[in-house]
Amino acid sequence: MKAMERKTKIDRYLKGIYNLSPKGSQPYFGKDPCECCGYAMGGLRHKFTGTMGKKHTADIKEFSCCIDCFEYLFV
DSSP states (O other): OOHHHHHHHHHHHTTTOEEEEEOOOOOEEEOSOOTTTOOOSOEEEEEEEEESSSSTTSOEEEEEEEHHHHHHHHO
């Protein structure tokens, strides 16, 4: 997937989610689609959290993403 296409998909899937933070746990193999870009193939997944609003006191939700999205978001 091209970088610009990935950015567009990430922006669409993570709309309204702020304060992203990696969980710091080890990557794991997952068969579910990536929650950031929707990539359907299985592979390494990383966990991260985000708030459902701009305030730090908003509801926190846990997500998983593919290695490419993780590098795009956090590296």
